[in-house]
Amino acid sequence: MTDTLTEEPAETPGAKSRETAAHTRSLVDKLWSYCDVLRDAGVPAIDYVEQLTYLLFLKMMDEQEKKLARRGRPHRTLPPGIDWDTLASKKGGDLKEYYERVLEELGRRPGMFRLIFLGAQNKIQATGLLERLIKDLIGKIQWSKEGVDVKGDAYEELLSRSASDVKSGAGQYFTPRPLIRAMVDCVQPTPEDTIVDPACGTGGFLLLANEYLRREHPMESLNPDQRNRLIHGWAFRGVELVRGTARLAAMNMLTHGVIPDEHQEIIEVGDALLAEPKVRASLVLANPPFGQKSAITVVGEDGKAVKDEAVYASRDFWVTTKNKQLNFVQHIAKLLKIDGRAAVVLPDNVLFEGGAGETIRRRLLKEYDVHTLLRLPTGIFYAGGVKANVLFFERRRPSDRPWTSKLWVYDFRTGESFTLKQRPLRREHLQDFVDCYLPGKPRGERVETDRFKAFTYDELIARDKVNLDISWQQDGGDDKSAEHSPEEIARSIAADLRTALTQIEAIAAALTTNGQAEPSH
Structure with a gap:
């Protein structure tokens, strides 16, 4: 789709005007004003954003085609008989029938069309609501005149709001953006990086x-290949299980503003654990799913297998x-190129679980440079009661010789308390961690503080499991613990219970595995 959706490069993010x-x-x-109306009609928030996605894509493509035609460079990308004006001109049952045919037809197209429209369904069965959405909302905005910052930030905000819809479970797919920004600021991506998220x-x-x-790297400072890597998304690869x-x-x-080529898919639909990666990563950024059991069985170097729905x-x-979670740690470790780096959100049990967990930690510390751990407080994720960390x-x-010399641990958990509404996590809350991390500087220049301490390889290996x-x-007594609200206390209790349950499940799984792998005596 090189010729169809090209836009001017985004202005410097972070320098947006108040007006923007x-x-x-x-x-x-x-x-979002239509969300409540559609929710009353039985359409959850996340489904509403999905329907907006179909219509926004169609409208933007139609506008771009008209824009190119006015410039004397006509380029037809939408299939014959499909355009926004035809959709907007229809009413009632004819509108619904035409819209559903559009979704089906676009799902047959390759590349980005297939990714966005394959299996797409019209979930707005009330024709009056569908007509209002098309004509009074999407149709009245000239999306091609909106800058990349506006369109991108608006869509991100819609996803953020839908993630807060607890009943839909959408929050499991949404990592807090302030946390991601801090992680990215630490690892400092470069124009040469191949950046992969295996659970995006x-x-x-x-x-x-x-x-x-x-x-950090304005377009004018890049060579043509580097610009194409950003504009057309060659530098990015995501894998997501749920279409x-x-x-x-x-x-x-x-x-x-990331516009893939005609047959390129930046986002791949599938289970990252089920196939060999199509590309190797110089940088992995990820927050793998926190579920305990996998729907597959992995056979590792130990040669053991556990019966399950599928075998990998x-x-x-x-x-x-x-x-x-442990399988994703192994996958990410193997996904990296030599000298590749990773920043991964992981639950507490990955850090302490015995058996397979201990084996993986030993191998990771020896064969990789495991250099930084950020301990996160509860209350920052949409899934309540989650105790998590970021491992670099x-x-x-x-x-x-072991590659890990020191693991620097930053305790952002003790004495900190956040909630999604009363005290949401902001990027500035993590600035001290980023300052301690010293992005781009030798780790030998790091300095210990009350929250930031180094542990040697020998000290780590000597710890139980x-x-x-x-x-x-x-x-x-001088922290905020005395000010915790009942909601915060409940979240903390829930987190402890989740941790205990995880440990029990791990023990049970280990006993089951041993029972299958070894004959009884």
Whole structure:
């Protein structure tokens, strides 16, 4: 789609005027105003954003075709008989029938069309509501005149609002953007990087890596290949299991000015654990799913297999486990090129779980440079009661000596309390961590603080089960613990219960695995 949706490069993100921000909020409020109406008609918030995706894509494509025609460069991308004017001219049952035919026809097209429209369904069965949405909302906005910043920020805000719809479960696909920004600021993507997210959700990591690149490396400073890597998305690759979420990620990239070529798919639909990666990554940014069990079985170097719905035989993996989080750690480790780097959100159990967890941690510390761990507080994710961390590590060439020399742990959990509404996480809350991380500088220049401490390889290996769930601070009387609301206390209790349940499940899984792998005595 090189000739169809080209736009001027985005202006420096972060330097948006107040007028632009106000206009974005106004646009989001206008788009979101229909959500409550459709929710009353039985359409959940996430489905509403999906329907908006179809219509926004169609309208933007139609506008671009007309724009090219006015410039004397006609280029037809939409199939014959499909255009916005025809859709907007119809009423009642004819509108519904034509719209559903459009969705089906576009789903047969290759590339981005297939990704966004394959399996697309009209979930707005009330023809009056559908007509209002098309004519009074989408149709009255000239999207080609809106800048990349406005379209992209508006779409991201829609996804954020839909993620807060707890009943839909959409929050599991949405990582807090302030956290992603801090992670990206630490790893500092370059125009030469191949950036991969093997569980990309709505595409937040890829988008904010793209935002960082366009801010720190203006288009005029790049060579043609580097510009194409950004504009056409050659630098990015996402994998998402759920097609509906993948289409949201694809549209999210599109509204942010990443325009893939005709047959290129930046977002791949599938299970990243089930196939060999199509590309190797120089940078992995990810927040893998927090579910305990995988729907597959991995056969690792140990040769063990566990019966399940499907079998994935990969000798690349170090150990056999049904724990999806541990499998993603192994997958990401193997996904990296030599000298590639990763920043991955992981739940606490990955740091302390025995058995397969201990084996993976030992291998990771020895064969990779595992250099930084950020301990996160509860209350920042839409899934309540989640205790998580960000692990930073780099792949190195095989060596007899361990590559990890020091693991620097930043405790952002003790004495900190956040909620999604009363005290949401903001980027400035993580600035001290970023300052301690020293992006782009030798780690030998790091300095210990009350929250930031280094642990040597020998110290880590000597810990029981190589437990990396390290904490040295205690909540004191001068912190905010006395001010915790009942909601915050409940979240903390829920987090502890989740952690305990995870440990019990891990023990049960280990006992089951041992029972299948070894004969009874």
